[in-house]
Amino acid sequence: MNNRNEKKGDILIVDDIPENLQLLFTMLTKQGYEVRRVLSGKQALNVVKVEPPDLILLDIRMPELDGYEVCQRLKADETTQNIPVIFLSALNETFDKVTAFQVGGVDYISKPFQLQEVIIRVENQLNLLEMQRKLEEKNKELELVNKELEAFGYRVSHDLRNHLNVINSIIYLLSKKHGEKLDNVGLKNLKILEDESERMAEIIEDLWRLSESKSNYLDISLESFDLSGVVRKIVDRLKIKMKEKEKIVIIESDVYATGDEGLIKIAVENLLDNANKFTNKTEQPRIEFGQLQQQDQTVYFVKDNGVGFDTKKGNNLFTPFQRLHQEQEFPGTGIGLATVKRIIELHGGEIWYDAKVNQGTTFYFTFGE
Incomplete structure (x- = not known):
């Protein structure tokens, strides 16, 4: 992808009529977009493999490969399936909107081109694409945070168990070596400490299992x-x-x-x-x-x-x-x-x-x- 800090978006126009390419090229470059042009579906597929654009404007009626077939091939390829495709169709052409959306198109623009319509439809798709990218970035950040929290949770659980082991050892020594020196109240309190330590170990184990869960996928x-x-x-x-x-x-x-x-x-x-x-x-x-x-x-x-x-x-x-x-x-x-x-x-x-x-x-x- 090209430098998006300087350009609003990278758009590929696919149309077998040079006049249409030039018209759209002029409209979009004046709006600050980076625009590339090809005259056939085959050329479009080759260009996209080398450097995928942010958006494709794709004519439907073209020789050899029509727009529907090109779109199907783009959507079948994991490296290009997420590129939004806007179809181009003349008002006097038979345009199957259902097929256009079934093969993966997100919108369409009718010929002759109206500047305002072209700009609005292009901006809508690029804005959606930008939102999707930001969402993907946030998801990656969340995945990283979750991994860090898992590591932190493991460390905390490990450290708490170590401290509990020390406490349990002291309780055991008190009971075995000094138990006879304690009265009933002291023995009762010692038993409470023992029970609470055991309960704490159970809580640490159960909460650790809970923190390991991924949404509803905990193996309970x-x-x-x-x-x-x-x-x-x-x-x-x-x-x-x-x-x-x-x-x-x-x-x-x-x-x-x-x-x-x-x-x-x-x-x-x-x-x-x-x-x-x-x-x-x-x-x-x-x-x-x-x-x-x-x-x-x-x-x-x-x-x-x-x-x-x-x-x-x-x-x-x-x-x-x-x-x-x-x-x-x-x-x-x-x-x-x-x-x-x-x-x-x-x-x-x-x-x-x-x-x-x-x-x-x-x-x-x-x-x-």
């Missing part, structure tokens, strides 16, 4: 498991965070789900952690987990009677780092619900909510069949 493990049992274990851990406030926690029994247990555990834990956090200032806090049936589909829910929120402000609720409450009032990172949504969508499900200010929030979610 689909197995049926006791979701009620998972919720009970999460609530047992959350009781440490519940401080001195007594909270009513209702867990429906015999609730089963099919999906990747590790990832779903992360999603549900985020929802329950939010329910716990946002009921800390409620006088009689209540958290509930269960299921219901809607149109032959199982819908799971996590419900609380906490501070709630105005649903009119919830448009970006599942966007990373978006928060509806002040950090000083309710600490958090703002990525929990984004993670929840991604995990549920990876399972082919949906998540939505119902909330009222000072009356609580209910999150409903499903998993695909």
